[in-house]
Amino acid sequence: xxxxxxxxxxxxxxxxxxxxxxxxxxxxxxxxxxxxxxxxxxxxxxxxxxxxxxxxxxxxxxxxxxxxxxxxxxxxxxxxxxxxxxxxxxxxxxxxxxxxxxxxxxxxxxxxxxxxxxxxxxxxxxxxxxxxxxxxxxxxxxxxxxxxxxxxxxxxxxxxxxxxxxxxxxxxxxxxxxxxxxxxxxxxxxxxxxxxxxxxxxxxxxxxxxxxxxxxxxxxxxxxxxxxxxxxxxxxxxxxxxxxxxxxxxxxxxxxxxxxxxxxxxxxxxxxxxxxxxxxxxxxxxxxxxxxxxxxxxxxxxxxxxxxxxxxxxxxxxxxxxxxxxxxxxxxxxxxxxxxxxxxxxxxxxxxxxxxxxxxxxxxxxxxxxxxxxxxxxxxxxxxxxxxxxxxxxxxxxxxxxxxxxxxxxxxxxxxxxxxxxxxxxxxxxxxxxxxxxxxxxxxxxxxx
Ligand code: SF4
Numbered sequence: 001x002x003x004x005x006x007x008x009x010x011x012x013x014x015x016x017x018x019x020x021x022x023x024x025x026x027x028x029x030x031x032x033x034x035x036x037x038x039x040x041x042x043x044x045x046x047x048x049x050x051x052x053x054x055x056x057x058x059x060x061x062x063x064x065x066x067x068x069x070x071x072x073x074x075x076x077x078x079x080x081x082x083x084x085x086x087x088x089x090x091x092x093x094x095x096x097x098x099x100x101x102x103x104x105x106x107x108x109x110x111x112x113x114x115x116x117x118x119x120x121x122x123x124x125x126x127x128x129x130x131x132x133x134x135x136x137x138x139x140x141x142x143x144x145x146x147x148x149x150x151x152x153x154x155x156x157x158x159x160x161x162x163x164x165x166x167x168x169x170x171x172x173x174x175x176x177x178x179x180x181x182x183x184x185x186x187x188x189x190x191x192x193x194x195x196x197x198x199x200x201x202x203x204x205x206x207x208x209x210x211x212x213x214x215x216x217x218x219x220x221x222x223x224x225x226x227x228x229x230x231x232x233x234x235x236x237x238x239x240x241x242x243x244x245x246x247x248x249x250x251x252x253x254x255x256x257x258x259x260x261x262x263x264x265x266x267x268x269x270x271x272x273x274x275x276x277x278x279x280x281x282x283x284x285x286x287x288x289x290x291x292x293x294x295x296x297x298x299x300x301x302x303x304x305x306x307x308x309x310x311x312x313x314x315x316x317x318x319x320x321x322x323x324x325x326x327x328x329x330x331x332x333x334x335x336x337x338x339x340x341x342x343x344x345x346x347x348x349x350x351x352x353x354x355x356x357x358x359x360x361x362x363x364x365x366x367x368x369x370x371x372x373x374x375x376x377x378x379x380x381x382x383x384x385x386x387x388x389x390x391x392x393x394x395x396x397x398x399x400x401x402x403x404x405x406x407x408x409x410x411x412x413x414x415x416x417x418x419x420x421x422x423x424x425x426x427x428x429x430x431x432x433x434x435x436x437x438x439x440x441x442x443x444x445x446x447x448x449x
Pocket of ligand 1: 151152153154155158159160161195196
């Protein structure tokens with residue numbers, strides 16, 4: 001017998017833009033939608049409405065967000081905007097006065113209220129559509145775990161504190177419960193994120209909360225230790241080099257969490273860092289990095305840098321290049337400075353760096369770093385490394401089956417890959433041992449052993 005519903009569930013098309021933190025917000029909204037019986041639509045056309053989760057960090061991200069809203073308006077016409085750009089609604093209202101609602105970041109309740117008004121949920125008390133662990137936009141074998149919101153720092157190029165407010169940490173038990181559910185549902189890698197992971201718990205005075213049979217402090221070290229004991233890879237993002245990070249490096253050395261540190265250094269010249277108002281002093285950072293490598297020789301560090309910040313001279317840039325040569329970071333990302341509307345850096349009165357010079361410095365930095373990265377990767381040839389499989393069914397040379405994965409030193413989406421051939425079938429999420437046979441600037445090749 002076929003049952004035809006007289007009242008089909010409203011369909012929502014969802015666009016998620018921006019950083020991993022925004023992705024976590026999207027996952028939460030989608031989980032709520034599914035919990036209330038909404039269906040997701042793959043296209044705007046035919047959906048009851050579209051939700052666009054925007055990013056407003058850089059002007060280029062804002063432009064991308066406005067474009068996504070424009071597309072949704074054209075293809076559907078019933079649009080709710082949320083996310084970082086929603087904190088500054090004027091621009092959206094100017095370009096798209098007919099959007100149904102605009103809400104800011106983490107305004108889950110406001111988004112849901114707007115959805116209820118625009119497309120009331122189908123009432124079906126007998127169906128619980130949500131698996132216990134929620135709906136994840138990321139592949140099943142890894143998941144982002146957001147431990148706090150907002151930021152107490154005031155970097156001059158950044159408007160995140162203005163958009164998201166000061167640091168608000170989740171309790172340790174809340175984070176651990178979510179992490180445990182994720183691991184039980186098949187997640188093999190937890191990616192810990194926040195604006196400033198090492199500041200976790202400062203706002204709640206490292207409050208203890210009950211987890212299993214014990215009290216756990218809301219402290220970076222304590223949380224990392226507990227997360228590392230759940231049986232999945234634990235990767236730490238957006239850490240600042242505060243002194244207490246040394247202790248966490250010990251957890252990496254003993255294998256509790258991955259030997260991977262994502263530290264956005266942004267620059268190395270003291271005067272640029274001062275203008276940027278960056279937290280945690282860089283002067284002793286090289287010493288710190290050497291110390292960390294002594295504690296954990298296996299440590300891989302990823303970082304991002306900004307070139308062309310107002311006032312950056314050729315000497316400042318040279319300091320950065322020399323610092324990079326010394327630091328030998330495994331992975332480096334680079335951005336050309338872009339002024340962000342509302343950021344204090346615009347009012348520093350410093351001389352602007354021309355676009356040509358920015359581009360030239362960007363090319364020089366990337367070239368220099370590629371050489372470091374190629375050397376680091378070359379040193380891995382012949383080693384047997386653990387690889388987590390992200391994608392299967394690729395074709396290698398001579399038609400052999402190849403899978404794509406990552407080592408412990410590679411975060412998804414932002415770092416490199418390992419392409420492995422295998423005689424036995426592999427599944428996404430498998431963690432295998434591979435012998436590395438060759439390398440290039442960013443990636444490794446190997447064979448599953
Ligand atoms: S640490 Fe600085 S760049 Fe990062 S969110 Fe906070 S203010 Fe912005």
